[in-house]
Amino acid sequence: MAILKFMKDSRDTPLLQIENYSFTYPSYPGLPSSPLFQEMNFTLNRGEFWVILGNPECGKSTLSRCLTGLYPGFTRAETEGRILLDGENITDRSACDWIERVGIVLQGPDEQIVSSRCDDETAFALESLGLPPAEIRSRMERAFRRFSVTWPANRDPLSLSGGEKKRLLLAGLAMQDPDLWILDETLDELDRDSRSALLVELLRLTAEEGKGILLFASKYSDVFASPEIRMAILDKGRLLPLESPEDSHGLLKSRGLMTEEDLSVLGTLPESGHSRNFLELEDLRYTYPGNPDFSLRIQSFSIPPGSVTLLSGPNGCGKSTLARLLCGILEPDAGHILVEGKRADRSLLNRYCGYLFQNPDYQLFLPTVADELALGLKHSRYSRQEKLDMIDRGVSLFRLPGRDAPPSLMSYGARKRLQGAIYSLLEKRVYILDEADVGLNFTDYELLTGELKKRGAALVIISHNRELHSDEHVRIYQMAEGRLLSVSGGAAE
DSSP states (O other), X not given: OHHHHXXXXXXXXXXXXXXXXXXXXXXXXXXXXXXXXXXEEEEEETTOEEEEEOOTTSSHHHHHHHHTTOSSGGGOOEEEEEEEETTEEGGGSOGGGGTTTEEEEOXXXXXXXOOSSHHHHHHHHHHHTTOOHHHHHHHHHHHHHHTTXXXXXXXXXXXXXXXXXXXXXXXXXHHHOOSEXXXXXXXXXOOHHHHXXXXXXXXXXXXXXXXXXXXXESSOOGGGOOTTEEEEEEETTEEEEESOTGGGHHHHHHTTSSOOTTOOTTOOOOOOOOOSOSEEEEEEEEOOTTOXXXXXXXXXXXXXXXXXXXXXXXXXXXXXXXXXXXTTSSOOSEEEEEETTEEOOHHHHHHHEEEEOSSGGGTOOSSSHHHHHHHTTTTSSOOHHHHHHHHHHHXXXXXXXXXXXXXXXXXXHHHHHHXXXXXXXXXXXXXXXXXXXXXXXXXXXXXXXXXXXXXXXXXXXXXXXXXXXXXXXXXXXXXETTEXXXXXXXXXX
């Protein structure tokens, strides 16, 4: 009771204050400098849960890192104004000195993971603080239960699915137990059950423990329509609080942050002109070396010409594994994959299928946008001028910063759009999109899927956002524990 009374009395006191804050990155080749934030003001009180909505490139990830003291750091950015945590300027200390007061889950979990075991990963911060091993183990057991970390503690975090990685990082943050939680696109890649459980847990943290929570997102979700959740838009360098979601639907739709209830972002499906299935699977089986606890077994599955197939299911059920088998990255232990009726090896599958990785950084490695777009055209039939025209069209259509922009310095959303631009030039028969909507607003996602299916290609979409794929022609498969369980929008197999 004493703790609850303390939290009640301390509620409505400022935990985080942003005062006239401005932030400008230095200029880089291909990325000219311009102010990202301009005289931003915002206050988050203890016990408040805010969702900050914003389009790619608006500065959500930059702001999240500023709030933890990671930026400006070594960025050489120019800043003005102050960010206060409990009244203390966050730049007065180094980022590591705030570890017990503020914590973050980054948009790309691979940027944050530093250990080769899950238990070591979550214990890292507490070990750095010198907590006793017994206390660390106790906190770990509680946190793993709260965030459904059910796999072996000695498993390599990099072998987890994207959603599982985020649940692991959330467990580590719970062990850290800061006053301020910064969550950058943390709902993306989580399955429905994990997403609902996380929202319940976050609301409990604000209501019972007085935590302050900022959740950044690129798309509005119905789960945000809770009276306990406040919302704001990050737009044109400022945070604009929303009085209520219902009164702001027009504004959210105009920014591409909300979609119409009856809109399928996939639009109409083009005619392909092909009669045979593009791909067929026959009794496909796969087990990861060193991980006998998971096995994939697909008895029958086909991808018709021009079709759109949605693979849905909980984190770690095998969706990405199946996708990597389809495009030839992995080789099955047993069974066959047929391409237009003929047995295919990995080389043929790689030429036939385009795979947009869940993490764009797994695919982008060249110095400039133009280099990335030109690589796939290197051995094509097009003339040099035709290739240059195609590159310029890709830059313009997918709203990329420019030919000379370095992908490594572009926003997460821009890197996802660059993935789409690269594959739109390659004319594959099948495109596999692994959580391609993550970090994109509805407008960008509609653009990406629309361009990839223009010439009658088939799409295989891995996503937890079934509301994006509500068209009656979309074939929806549910996966669980390496199996295909059900299908709608098409004949079961």
